[in-house]
Amino acid sequence: MSALLATRGLTAFYGDFQALFGIDFEIHAGEAVAIIGANGAGKSTFLKTVTGLLAAPPDRIVFDGRAIGGMSAAAIVRQGIAMVPEGRRLFPSLSAEENLLIGGYTKRKGPWSLARVYELFPALKEVRALPGNALSGGQQQMVAIGRALLANPRLLICDEISLGLSPLVVTALYGTLPAMMREGLTVIVVEQDVGIAQRTTDRLYCFQEGRVSLQGRSSELARAAISAAYFGSGVAA
Amino acid sequence: MIGWIDTLLQGLLLGGLYALFAVGLSLMFGVMRLVNIAHGDFIVLAAFLAIGIALGVPAGPALLLAMVLPVMVVAGYGLQRGVLNRTLGKDILPPLLVTFGLSIIIQNVLLEVFSADSRGLSAGGLETQSLRIAGDLAIGWLPLITLLAALGLTFALEWLFGHTTLGRAFRATSDDPQAAELQGIDHRRVYALATAIAFAVVTVAGVFLALRTTVSPSDGPGYLLYAFEAVILGGLGSFWGTFAGALVLGVAQGIGFRLDPGWGILVGHLVFLAVLLVRPQGLFPRTRD
Numbered sequence: 001m002s003a004l005l006a007t008r009g010l011t012a013f014y015g016d017f018q019a020l021f022g023i024d025f026e027i028h029a030g031e032a033v034a035i036i037g038a039n040g041a042g043k044s045t046f047l048k049t050v051t052g053l054l055a056a057p058p059d060r061i062v063f064d065g066r067a068i069g070g071m072s073a074a075a076i077v078r079q080g081i082a083m084v085p086e087g088r089r090l091f092p093s094l095s096a097e098e099n100l101l102i103g104g105y106t107k108r109k110g111p112w113s114l115a116r117v118y119e120l121f122p123a124l125k126e127v128r129a130l131p132g133n134a135l136s137g138g139q140q141q142m143v144a145i146g147r148a149l150l151a152n153p154r155l156l157i158c159d160e161i162s163l164g165l166s167p168l169v170v171t172a173l174y175g176t177l178p179a180m181m182r183e184g185l186t187v188i189v190v191e192q193d194v195g196i197a198q199r200t201t202d203r204l205y206c207f208q209e210g211r212v213s214l215q216g217r218s219s220e221l222a223r224a225a226i227s228a229a230y231f232g233s234g235v236a237a
Numbered sequence: 238m239i240g241w242i243d244t245l246l247q248g249l250l251l252g253g254l255y256a257l258f259a260v261g262l263s264l265m266f267g268v269m270r271l272v273n274i275a276h277g278d279f280i281v282l283a284a285f286l287a288i289g290i291a292l293g294v295p296a297g298p299a300l301l302l303a304m305v306l307p308v309m310v311v312a313g314y315g316l317q318r319g320v321l322n323r324t325l326g327k328d329i330l331p332p333l334l335v336t337f338g339l340s341i342i343i344q345n346v347l348l349e350v351f352s353a354d355s356r357g358l359s360a361g362g363l364e365t366q367s368l369r370i371a372g373d374l375a376i377g378w379l380p381l382i383t384l385l386a387a388l389g390l391t392f393a394l395e396w397l398f399g400h401t402t403l404g405r406a407f408r409a410t411s412d413d414p415q416a417a418e419l420q421g422i423d424h425r426r427v428y429a430l431a432t433a434i435a436f437a438v439v440t441v442a443g444v445f446l447a448l449r450t451t452v453s454p455s456d457g458p459g460y461l462l463y464a465f466e467a468v469i470l471g472g473l474g475s476f477w478g479t480f481a482g483a484l485v486l487g488v489a490q491g492i493g494f495r496l497d498p499g500w501g502i503l504v505g506h507l508v509f510l511a512v513l514l515v516r517p518q519g520l521f522p523r524t525r526d
Contacts (some may be wrong), residue, residue: 053415077421089416091409093474102405106421151421 034197037207082153090132097128103150110152117146138169252487253384257442259467278457283443313436347454355451472519
């Protein structure tokens with residue numbers, strides 16, 4: 001079965017500084033894959049190249065059989081990739097509901113509607129008229145996820161959704177993952193909490209200094225091997 | 238007493254024209270943080286396009302507006318896509334320099350084509366007709382229509398920004414262009430649409446200006462100043478604020494003219510400076526910024 005998203009030898013640069021060194025990555029339809037790694041490992045850079053925020057060589061990223069490297073971020077959303085960015089990045093001049101609605105800007109067809117998002121996150125209905133930046137951290141993250149869902153993507157990418165949130169809220173957010181995947185979503189999560197990453201995903205990639213230092217089935221990887229790959233003494237499996 | 242009421246009314250009506258000058262500037266600044274130094278020159282350009290057409294084709298103001306509007310809208314879209322988008326970034330200097338250059342180019346092209354003579358448009362007698370309110374108190378129909386046009390355009394822009402998908406895209410792009418891209422919004426296209434709409438407003442302003450008074454190719458910077466003062470007086474982030482700021486400026490000038498015919502413009506500037514000192518965020522800022 002061909003991968004929904006695949007990168008082959010993906011490199012990325014910030015000016016003269018090389019941040020990614022030949023990343024080979026793939027995810028199949030219906031999978032949940034975690035990317036873990038320490039700060040500066042290249043996780044966010046990888047997501048930026050996949051989502052078009054950072055320039056990538058055209059043929060190094062293939063989504064659904066089409067080379068998407070070099071496309072603009074807006075064009076990539078139209079192809080069916082949506083992202084929940086690190087820090088949520090809600091629009092302060094839009095209400096919570098408007099923040100959700102802007103996610104549907106491309107009018108892609110799919111199972112997600114405003115009503116469906118409110119079913120998934122009932123708490124948002126109460127605060128829908130409040131400005132995006134007036135919500136609690138957990139509510140903001142729900143809006144950020146709902147906004148991405150309203151793009152009706154095939155691939156949802158979540159960048160550190162647990163950052164700055166209480167364990168209860170994080171558990172509740174990850175608890176919605178199965179419901180999303182039942183609607184046919186494929187999910188990549190970037191996560192600092194290795195335990196959550198292992199529990200909630202099928203496979204796991206560990207990045208270290210811009211390279212893949214470990215990959216395998218989340219349930220089969222030993223914590224010692226992950227620790228070694230995470231902190232620098234691992235090799236690609 | 239009746240004289241002061243008349244001054245107030247005439248000031249409000251003058252403010253209507255200034256509101257037409259200002260809302261386009263407010264729109265471009267609000268969406269792109271772009272200060273268009275050539276804004277006043279584009280108003281004059283629209284006025285001269287209408288005047289130029291009127292020299293060859295016997296057409297009323299509405300028909301002239303209908304002919305100039307699509308030209309200016311397409312020009313605005315093209316200017317933003319082809320030129321101004323390339324100047325936007327962290328450095329605020331490039332758009333200032335480029336629009337300053339455009340201002341000089343427009344003034345010189347208009348001088349070449351139309352000479353330095355002041356010209357205007359005929360409103361078919363409407364410019365001399367007035368509406369009697371009470372006793373000696375009367376207001377001109379043309380200034381009243383100008384004020385109503387400004388009111389209508391301000392309402393339309395507020396509605397567009399507050400209740401439509403495009404308006405949400407404008408606000409989202411203004412907040413965070415990169416996060417807007419992640420929603421599938423092509424921010425360069427959104428900027429071009431914003432400028433196209435601003436140029437539609439500029440066209441209305443230019444035609445009303447040419448109906449109310451005569452214009453000459455070098456008048457643009459003065460109108461830019463009034464527009465700028467109205468936007469700052471009203472407070473950034475709200476079209477109604479800009480509209481109110483324009484009325485305040487018009488009334489201030491009206492009072493100045495009443496005190497001494499040579500003081501009108503100066504009093505407007507002084508009120509602007511006073512507000513800037515006391516309330517730098519403007520009189521009616523929107524908290525979203």
